[in-house]
């Protein structure tokens with residue numbers, strides 16, 4: 009078996025596409041003007057920033073004046089949540105609703121606000137990984153300032169009923185934000201039709217560079233400044249514009265939404281082949297729903313193995329993947345997402361996430377399906393947990 013290199017961790021980050029890189033390059037050494045400068049070089053930069061803003065807006069059905077560029081998806085989440093919290097607190101509203109399985113950019117922001125005297129309701133998700141809009145409805149109170157629910161989960165890929173949740177919020181007069189970092193460019197989004205008030209997105213998950221993001225803020229909502237200083241981003245977010253990154257994001261998002269359906273179908277087919285192949289290994293389970301998930305995401309628990317060991321063995325075979333524990337961040341706790349759908353700690357630990365894109369070939373899929381069962385078999389041979397399981401002993 010010939011060793012390959014397969015990048016199957018696109019939910020962590022993506023490669024900058026050739027088209028994006030090419031579009032960005034002139035802005036480093038030729039069109040390097042400050043977009044606030046009055047001379048031609050500056051005006052050109054300003055024009056290209058605005059063109060990129062139009063592209064981002066068009067991709068999600070927004071108006072250009074509703075798009076603010078930020079430094080990343082995390083910043084967009086922070087700005088949306090802290091901004092609305094601060095603004096609504098002036099009206100005595102100090103309650104926020106989110107879900108238990110949000111990205112840390114949302115969860116840790118909510119925890120910070122709890123320390124500042126806000127109250128946060130964390131709605132549960134069911135065993136398939138979905139938020140129930142009825143739970144949101146029940147959680148809304150007279151003093152609810154904001155509901156923030158992610159569009160698609162970054163670990164298990166489940167796509168939430170965003171239109172329904174937004175409708176509940178709209179009906180009850182509560183502002184609705186969604187972290188759509190994993191969804192943008194993978195599922196069709198129309199903020200107007202879906203009734204979304206604020207939406208976060210990030211460049212590096214859609215083949216732009218790391219360190220660029222955007223926040224959509226519906227007209228009529230006035231968010232407080234997040235970074236104070238110059239007059240950039242219509243006085244809302246100071247700091248000299250990162251022109252190359254902004255231009256790159258514009259190109260990336262335009263490419264991502266082009267032929268989104270066709271691409272989704274093609275990726276889904278390969279993903280399903282991977283799911284079916286991996287599930288042939290005994291004692292495995294698919295996390296999240298089979299159909300209502302991001303086209304390129306699959307997350308499978310493999311009992312009797314450690315996620316970290318699995319990743320290392322896959323790496324030795326040239327496959328980049330991700331797992332359900334966060335050892336890399338210095339903690340051995342299993343993922344809060346996998347626990348939220350009811351997985352036991354030891355099962356969550358042995359989870360594998362692959363996030364693929366269209367560039368993956370049929371041969372790549374075959375290779376992955378050849379490598380994984382072998383690696384799992386070897387790890388299970390060495391695993392005391394597996395040995396106990398096979399003897400029918402209880403695992404503690």
Ligand SMILES: *Cc1c(COP(=O)(O)O)cnc(C)c1O
Pocket residue numbers: 019079080081082083111113158160161162187188189190210211212213219220221
């Ligand atoms: C990656 C990610 C983020 C953070 O985006 P950055 O640009 O890396 O800050 C936030 N939310 C979700 C769901 C993500 O997947």
